[in-house]
Amino acid sequence: MSRDARWKALLDLLVEQGRLDVEEAATALDVSAATIRRDFDQLAEQQMLVRTRGGALVHGVSYELPLRYKTSRRAAEKRRISTAVAALISPGEAVGFTGGTTTTEVARALAARPDLATGSPALTVVTNALNIANELAIRPQFKIVVTGGVARPQSYELIGPLAGGVLGQITMDTAVLGVGAFDAVHGATAHDEDEAAINRLLCERAGRVVVAADSTKLGQRAFARICATEQVDTLVTDAAVSDEMADRFAEAGVEVIRA
Template identity: 30%
Template sequence: MLVAERHRKIVEVVNERLSIRVTELSKLFNVTEETIRRDLEKLEKEKLLRRSHGGAVSIQEEQSEVSYAEREITNAIEKRAIAIEAVKLIQPNQQIVLDASTTTWYMAKEMPDIPLTVITNSIKVAIELSKKEQVKVISTGGMLLPKSLSYVGPLAERSLNMYHVNKAFISCKGVHIEGGLSDSNEWQALLKRQMMSIADETIVMADSTKFGVRTFAHITDLQQISTIITDSNIDHAYIQACDERGIQLISD
């Protein structure tokens, strides 16, 4: 990989994840940590990111959301594989809640046409599920976020209070041993927390690039999660952390 291409990809990763450590970038790009430090120094001078202790953070506004079209093609292979594993956890006649992540949209595409009740704050997920005759879809309503095509806010949160579901399927921007789950958007984080509160169990869907990351808005601690579905590139430290906390870890 050419240096210029590596620099471009580093900025993309930092902006997507909002913060990342030098050690992770070193593994991602298969170069030494010293090389990454020099890269970050140059990119900071170009005002493309900001260096932090042990890593780098995005200089983009943390509350801004990446457009759905962008998220749809980011790590698409991993997201679809994770979605396929998630669908296997759904039984006929269950009630479930799906957040507005692109992974849940892949779930909706893969979901069989079986008797289900699905609550979601995602317009894309609702449209996809409308093609399945046996699936009853309930939309939260609320304040529309155009970039993510999702509903958030007090109305969306209050609407969830009316229901109880068997399982909540959520994604996030960061999975951290001490920091738990986090999201770059506070509205999304609050709604995901509410989704978890009405569910018997929570299944988190996150590819391995999300691990070790802490972003703006805290969702919950790891102890509140029953299952994590990820890909095979997950760091061993997280396999051990999940085992210690009694969290089922599924990797494709």
């Protein structure tokens, strides 16, 4: 197992359990305790965990795993969700994207659609996510509009007044929203308040809001509110969502699509 793969696995375990001890992690990953100690020390230096005697803790209750370590989590579900979201977009639309692993997969699914391979442009993409802009900028069928702003390293998203200034001057047909959590009562939320503020403005400037979220994020709350549930038109999630959970969103006026 490479170091990057091991770090991803360690951080996934840490997020799920809240704390890990060295021996437990060594057994789970089938490596030596010395290797885990080194990994914990190096991750602590990057402020991605809190080192303790004999183990590690997450960084508080609103811990957010940086995007580069989340790409392999629930990958199959995210691919199915992204395909379903991409199918909702029509040629010629202006589409807004927030950052996140699921929205990145949606952008890739759009790039793979043969009916969008031609046109001038086939789609206008508005995003504050540097990684999404980078992936789509080389594709001539997409007109890419980047908001500007200050880069947030955890999510590659641009935030702040500069980002808000651009979004305030444009309108979009659809906003594809990645979330930290989505609850039928408390709405869509994110871990960071500045990120939430830009995502909120993106929603306000769009005629339709689509939340792309796997089922583990549903019925949960994160720190900062993005928008109320009634502002969301469609939720695209995976087949593992319970009927009870889906019914809660449907009762709140949200169309639920299970991919």
